[in-house]
Amino acid sequence: MATDTLAAPGTASAGPPRRRRGGIRSNENLAGWLFVAPVILILGLFMVLPILMALWVSLTDWNGQGSPFTGDVPFVGGDNYGRLFTEDGLARRDFMTAIRNNIYYVGIVVPVQTALALGLALVVNNRLLKGKGFFRSAFYFPSVTSSVAISVVFLFLFANSGAVNRLLALLGIDGPEWFADGRGVLHLLLGAFGVDTPPAALTSGGPLGLTWWDWLSGPSVAMTSIICLVIWTTSGTFMLMYLAALQNVPVALDEAGMLDGATRWQRFRYVTLPLLKPTTFLVVTLGLIGSWQVFDQVYVMSQGDPAKTTLTPAYLSYRTAFRDFDYGSGAAISFVLFLIIIVLTLFQRRLMADRDGPRRGRCWRRRVPEGS
Numbered sequence: 133m134a135t136d137t138l139a140a141p142g143t144a145s146a147g148p149p150r151r152r153r154g155g156i157r158s159n160e161n162l163a164g165w166l167f168v169a170p171v172i173l174i175l176g177l178f179m180v181l182p183i184l185m186a187l188w189v190s191l192t193d194w195n196g197q198g199s200p201f202t203g204d205v206p207f208v209g210g211d212n213y214g215r216l217f218t219e220d221g222l223a224r225r226d227f228m229t230a231i232r233n234n235i236y237y238v239g240i241v242v243p244v245q246t247a248l249a250l251g252l253a254l255v256v257n258n259r260l261l262k263g264k265g266f267f268r269s270a271f272y273f274p275s276v277t278s279s280v281a282i283s284v285v286f287l288f289l290f291a292n293s294g295a296v297n298r299l300l301a302l303l304g305i306d307g308p309e310w311f312a313d314g315r316g317v318l319h320l321l322l323g324a325f326g327v328d329t330p331p332a333a334l335t336s337g338g339p340l341g342l343t344w345w346d347w348l349s350g351p352s353v354a355m356t357s358i359i360c361l362v363i364w365t366t367s368g369t370f371m372l373m374y375l376a377a378l379q380n381v382p383v384a385l386d387e388a389g390m391l392d393g394a395t396r397w398q399r400f401r402y403v404t405l406p407l408l409k410p411t412t413f414l415v416v417t418l419g420l421i422g423s424w425q426v427f428d429q430v431y432v433m434s435q436g437d438p439a440k441t442t443l444t445p446a447y448l449s450y451r452t453a454f455r456d457f458d459y460g461s462g463a464a465i466s467f468v469l470f471l472i473i474i475v476l477t478l479f480q481r482r483l484m485a486d487r488d489g490p491r492r493g494r495c496w497r498r499r500v501p502e503g504s
Contacts, residue, residue, distance in 0.1 A: 310357045436451070
């Protein structure tokens, strides 16, 4: 006790701690910022600044002439956004038609290309497969080919007298006029069962300017051909991602499951597939973003026709701004599309989050016995 009492004044009277002299690692933060400063400057100049400029344009009625940052350009606030959701008219109908088309497009393309990419990766990862290099190159080749060139080739394939209709004719099927047929696939299936006229309950009203019958049309025949093209060209890239992930799966885990008597499907479901979860999240996220941004295939193959059944929000934004010279509405469509992509990505991240962590629910506290 005496020692503690004597030591206390000495400790209290000690002066402030001296600053450590600058060493080799003292300026790491400054050096790091200096290294990334050129990239931040370039991204800010060519990405962040144009986004902010486009956001301002979406709040104006700029027609593309002169500068949008002068006082001569009318400021309309949220009117461009209001026409897309609340005001009855052609702008809202076209936008909702594009949203409907893209919903069916995403609902088919993303699951099919993900499953196909995983299946192709499992095939080329097989140790017993001969000629792996050839098959990997063959599956990946459409992904590195120009999308415009492949779109032109598909125009010939799906022409009225193209290879697809010739092949269907050999099977006794009269092929449709692919890029001139705006009928929905679901409507065609219902027509095969005798439902040729829509029920009155589905045509009397509907959300956001479209009837329920329009929302339940399914992708058109023309959109189906574009979907086939996109699945064929994008699966190769995602196959390489899955292939890299499969090659990082420890062989010992698969062998341990085999020794435990698990079948091939059980080993794939309970061993391989959980280890591929991060890659699946990446593939689905990139596929989701790319599907909502589809533009070049629509521009080359259909330009939104027939009857606007291949119209997408990205192409509608381009057409509104650069053809109709309504740059404010075109920029507003692009920002709504940006918001849709962000929301869906966050929802998918939450949906695929790891459920093994601690739950953020009720926190039950144990009562501490009195006297402890």
